[in-house]
Amino acid sequence: MIFGIFINLLRFSGPLYLIQIFDRVISSRSIETLVALTAAALIALVASAALETVRRRMLSRWSVWIEHQLTTESVRAGLTAGVANPPVLANIEKVSGFVERGLAPWMDVVWAPIFLLCVYFIHPVLCMIASAGIALLIGLSVLKDKLTREPRQAERDAAKQAKEVLVSADRHKDVVGAFAMADAIAGRWGKSKIDGFLQRDRLNARGVSIDSAIRALGRGFYIVLLASGIWLFLNNHATLGGLFAGRLIANFAYKMVDKAVREFRSLREAREGYSKIKAELARPASEEPNLLPGTPNGALNLDEVSFKHGGARGDLFRKLSLSLVPGELLLVMGRAATGKTTLSRLLIGLLKPRTGQIRLGDMNVTRLPDYIRAEVIGYLPQHIELFEGTVAQNIARFQQSGMDDVVSAAKIAGIHDSIIRLSQGYDTLLDDSVGLSGSERKRIALARALFRSPRLIVLDEPFANLDSSSRRTLEAAVKLMKDSGCSVVVTMSGRSKRFLGMVDKSLILGGQKPEFTDHIEVPVQPSRPELRSVK
Numbered sequence: 224m225i226f227g228i229f230i231n232l233l234r235f236s237g238p239l240y241l242i243q244i245f246d247r248v249i250s251s252r253s254i255e256t257l258v259a260l261t262a263a264a265l266i267a268l269v270a271s272a273a274l275e276t277v278r279r280r281m282l283s284r285w286s287v288w289i290e291h292q293l294t295t296e297s298v299r300a301g302l303t304a305g306v307a308n309p310p311v312l313a314n315i316e317k318v319s320g321f322v323e324r325g326l327a328p329w330m331d332v333v334w335a336p337i338f339l340l341c342v343y344f345i346h347p348v349l350c351m352i353a354s355a356g357i358a359l360l361i362g363l364s365v366l367k368d369k370l371t372r373e374p375r376q377a378e379r380d381a382a383k384q385a386k387e388v389l390v391s392a393d394r395h396k397d398v399v400g401a402f403a404m405a406d407a408i409a410g411r412w413g414k415s416k417i418d419g420f421l422q423r424d425r426l427n428a429r430g431v432s433i434d435s436a437i438r439a440l441g442r443g444f445y446i447v448l449l450a451s452g453i454w455l456f457l458n459n460h461a462t463l464g465g466l467f468a469g470r471l472i473a474n475f476a477y478k479m480v481d482k483a484v485r486e487f488r489s490l491r492e493a494r495e496g497y498s499k500i501k502a503e504l505a506r507p508a509s510e511e512p513n514l515l516p517g518t519p520n521g522a523l524n525l526d527e528v529s530f531k532h533g534g535a536r537g538d539l540f541r542k543l544s545l546s547l548v549p550g551e552l553l554l555v556m557g558r559a560a561t562g563k564t565t566l567s568r569l570l571i572g573l574l575k576p577r578t579g580q581i582r583l584g585d586m587n588v589t590r591l592p593d594y595i596r597a598e599v600i601g602y603l604p605q606h607i608e609l610f611e612g613t614v615a616q617n618i619a620r621f622q623q624s625g626m627d628d629v630v631s632a633a634k635i636a637g638i639h640d641s642i643i644r645l646s647q648g649y650d651t652l653l654d655d656s657v658g659l660s661g662s663e664r665k666r667i668a669l670a671r672a673l674f675r676s677p678r679l680i681v682l683d684e685p686f687a688n689l690d691s692s693s694r695r696t697l698e699a700a701v702k703l704m705k706d707s708g709c710s711v712v713v714t715m716s717g718r719s720k721r722f723l724g725m726v727d728k729s730l731i732l733g734g735q736k737p738e739f740t741d742h743i744e745v746p747v748q749p750s751r752p753e754l755r756s757v758k
């Protein structure tokens with residue numbers, strides 16, 4: 224704003240120069256005055272340009288600073304909450320974009336009334352014409368914003384939909400190929416694209432006609448102002464210098480308003496974005512982590528844990544209690560959709576129990592800071608996803624790490640030999656060209672779970688789709704983990720007799736007792752969801 228004061232004060236050098244030239248130099252015919260005035264006007268021009276440059280650089284740096292301060296933290300918070308592209312990012316971009324391009328015109332526009340007041344002192348008629356022109360300009364711009372808002376949003380939605388169709392097709396390209404779905408998907412994409420074109424056409428139809436009216440208004444404003452100035456001059460109501468200076472100042476005011484209203488949409492979007500960011504930042508911070516000195520051991524305790532999925536009618540688990548001492552293995556069995564994955568996600572702290580507590584050692588798992596949780600809990604999800612990056616980066620979870628930890632995890636997971644046979648060994652990039660089998664990918668994911676010897680490891684359906692040799696490797700890995708004092712939770716919907724020899728405790732979900740547990744006495748929990756637990 225301070226820069227704006229000087230930049231706008233310097234603008235008066237032009238009108239003052241005109242008044243002096245027309246009303247003084249022409250009558251006095253003084254060349255010295257002409258040279259001195261011209262030099263002063265040029266100096267003012269250079270000073271104004273320099274100030275404008277500095278102001279722009281400051282605003283652009285400020286905009287980068289805003290993004291830098293907020294985006295990384297927002298992405299981190301979003302990813303922690305399971306959202307890869309949090310909506311707040313778009314709001315941050317709107318605010319920083321406005322600061323870079325729209326803020327200067329909106330700070331300058333407060334000068335428009337001051338300029339109009341100066342025109343009034345030159346002649347009230349000029350001021351009235353200028354004010355009428357500016358009022359018309361504002362009216363047309365508000366109308367344009369109103370008429371184009373809806374088709375603009377519809378066009379954005381259609382473009383987003385078209386993009387999502389392609390992203391989803393890319394993610395499931397095997398299915399697309401196997402079921403010859405290319406035509407159907409191209410059709411869906413084309414429909415969204417055509418919707419987008421139609422909306423853009425509506426947008427253009429409305430926007431273009433108002434834009435033409437605004438352009439015509441600008442030219443008309445120039446002509447009417449000149450004509451009325453000449454009329455005033457001819458009737459001796461204004462001097463020639465006053466006429467040109469008045470026109471120039473009125474033009475400044477009009478241009479300022481014009482620039483500001485062009486940024487009207489970005490001002491509105493930035494304001495909305497800013498309120499959303501503020502609301503996001505004002506959310507109560509999550510409860511303080513219950514940090515205690517030392518690393519938790521692998522003792523796992525579930526104390527009357529109940530859980531309900533958002534939108535579900537009843538609890539999936541009700542008052543579930545169990546405990547594991549370090550080195551014990553809990554086998555969680557149950558048919559499809561009985562809650563094995565949900566329980567795994569509760570144990571690793573990704574879901575929060577509705578009531579009750581899950582503790583690892585003395586720490587409440589759901590309140591553990593992410594970086595500690597990642598150190599002490601390993602997880603093998605049911606559906607394996609590896610990231611674009613090298614094998615070593617995937618195992619080390621993209622953390623800075625020595626190769627010793629990576630190789631040791633790969634060895635326990637039984638994948639070391641396969642990795643060193645790859646063209647670049649641990650530095651091989653895991654992209655589509657790497658021919659890894661499903662079980663090899665699973666073992667890399669297992670190595671990622673075992674990286675730096677966690678205290679609790681949760682394996683969700685690790686035996687699904689494994690051949691007998693891979694099963695044996697996995698069983699050996701589980702045994703090694705148990706022997707090192709790590710608590711292990713394994714979910715399973717099938718049977719594995721060999722594996723049962725290692726199980727210390729088991730939990731049956733869904734009330735259906737698998738036949739291979741006949742020798743175990745199973746107490747039945749009466750309330751829904753028919754949870755049974757056994758020792």
Ligand SMILES: Nc1ncnc2c1ncn2[C@@H]1O[C@H](COP(=O)(O)OP(=O)(O)OP(=O)(O)O)[C@@H](O)[C@H]1O
Pocket residue numbers: 532533534535539557558559560561562563564565566605716
């Ligand atoms: N995000 C969610 N929102 C609402 N309900 C969910 C959600 N995730 C899972 N469910 C429901 O919770 C129940 C348990 O699902 P879960 O995936 O935990 O079962 P599961 O035993 O692992 O199944 P499967 O063996 O088929 O993988 C199912 O009825 C499922 O529809």
